[in-house]
Amino acid sequence: MRVLTGIQPTNFLHIGNLFGALRPAIDLQRENDLFMMIADYHAITAEHDPVKLHDNILFTAASYIAAGIDPTKTVLFQQSQIPAHTELGWVLQTVARMGEAKRMTQFKDKSGSNEDKVSVGLFTYPTLMAADILLYDAESVPVGDDQKQHIEFTRDLAQRFNRDFGDTFVVPEPMIRKHGARLKSLTEPEKKMSKSAPSAKSYISLTDDPDIIAKKVRSATTDSEPGMTFSKDRPGLHNLLTILSLIEDAPGDELASRYDGMGTKALKDDLTERLVEHLRPISKEAQNLVDNKDELIRVIANGTAAAAKVANAKIAEVRERIGVAL
Numbered sequence: 001m002r003v004l005t006g007i008q009p010t011n012f013l014h015i016g017n018l019f020g021a022l023r024p025a026i027d028l029q030r031e032n033d034l035f036m037m038i039a040d041y042h043a044i045t046a047e048h049d050p051v052k053l054h055d056n057i058l059f060t061a062a063s064y065i066a067a068g069i070d071p072t073k074t075v076l077f078q079q080s081q082i083p084a085h086t087e088l089g090w091v092l093q094t095v096a097r098m099g100e101a102k103r104m105t106q107f108k109d110k111s112g113s114n115e116d117k118v119s120v121g122l123f124t125y126p127t128l129m130a131a132d133i134l135l136y137d138a139e140s141v142p143v144g145d146d147q148k149q150h151i152e153f154t155r156d157l158a159q160r161f162n163r164d165f166g167d168t169f170v171v172p173e174p175m176i177r178k179h180g181a182r183l184k185s186l187t188e189p190e191k192k193m194s195k196s197a198p199s200a201k202s203y204i205s206l207t208d209d210p211d212i213i214a215k216k217v218r219s220a221t222t223d224s225e226p227g228m229t230f231s232k233d234r235p236g237l238h239n240l241l242t243i244l245s246l247i248e249d250a251p252g253d254e255l256a257s258r259y260d261g262m263g264t265k266a267l268k269d270d271l272t273e274r275l276v277e278h279l280r281p282i283s284k285e286a287q288n289l290v291d292n293k294d295e296l297i298r299v300i301a302n303g304t305a306a307a308a309k310v311a312n313a314k315i316a317e318v319r320e321r322i323g324v325a326l
């Protein structure tokens with residue numbers, strides 16, 4: 001099966017990205033044909049610092065590899081270096097309807113009351129994402145819950161294009177895990193954990209030091225109800241138990257009974273310890289890879305060249321279909 005996913009190199013990756021998308025992709029790597037993209041052209045839809053973006057592109061690639069992406073098996077590539085992405089993104093803007101684009105909840109969330117001030121790119125971003133997926137005939141797209149609507153939009157565009165211009169695109173399926181597909185903010189557990197959140201206390205980045213992890217977990221919002229239950233009605237606690245359950249591969253309700261009686265402090269202490277153990281090898285290896293920058297750039301360039309072959313063949317077919325190829 002052909003699988004594709006991508007992460008924006010906005011700041012460092014957080015554990016939501018790790019458990020929601022990166023791990024699921026890594027698990028599919030052995031038996032599938034995986035394309036793992038650095039979505040750098042998505043990262044310029046909000047104001048950005050070019051120097052930081054440059055570093056984050058390298059750090060994102062390094063985090064993929066450190067977490068388990070094997071660039072000899074998986075095509076690890078950089079979106080911006082393959083013009084077919086922006087070209088198909090444009091074509092798909094002409095296939096998409098204003099009404100459906102306006103229904104995208106992520107745009108509404110990200111623009112908030114500022115709709116007239118955000119970039120046009122933030123609005124059209126789902127068509128670029130659809131292009132990323134459709135260029136590669138991806139059948140499955142492992143993502144967190146927040147991207148589900150964008151994959152449904154991609155499916156609609158693929159079906160409409162196929163109907164109007166002939167069978168060209170594979171219609172992809174989202175692959176969303178039952179657990180870990182929507183980790184919540186540590187400070188406001190009704191909201192999702194997000195890299196672009198105003199407070200770094202709300203997420204745990206793969207590169208956080210042990211004392212920072214300890215501080216963030218200690219100050220994570222829980223509730224004052226007695227006892228411990230694994231229930232969505234107690235979002236803060238549910239989130240901490242979910243994170244521990246992902247690391248320990250144990251059901252959340254089993255963990256809730258383990259810590260019932262011991263209290264939230266014991267849960268937070270153990271979670272800190274397990275998170276530190278879990279993330280330390282990833283951040284250490286990512287740092288090593290970034291320190292060997294030339295080699296890392298070579299690995300990305302190799303993957304990008306392999307991806308470009310697939311993308312260029314598809315965009316040539318699209319040009320034929322829509323009548324612009326002479």
Ligand code: TYM
Nearest residue numbers: 005006007008016017020021039132143144181182183193
């Ligand atoms: P991005 O960079 O916001 O997030 C990357 C991946 O991490 C998942 N994720 C989460 N999962 C669980 N809990 C969370 N709190 C959490 N926050 C984020 C996201 O669902 C996503 O899977 N537009 C995409 C990047 C992209 C892409 C693509 C993905 C561009 N082209 C093509 C798949 C296929 C984005 O901004 O993800």
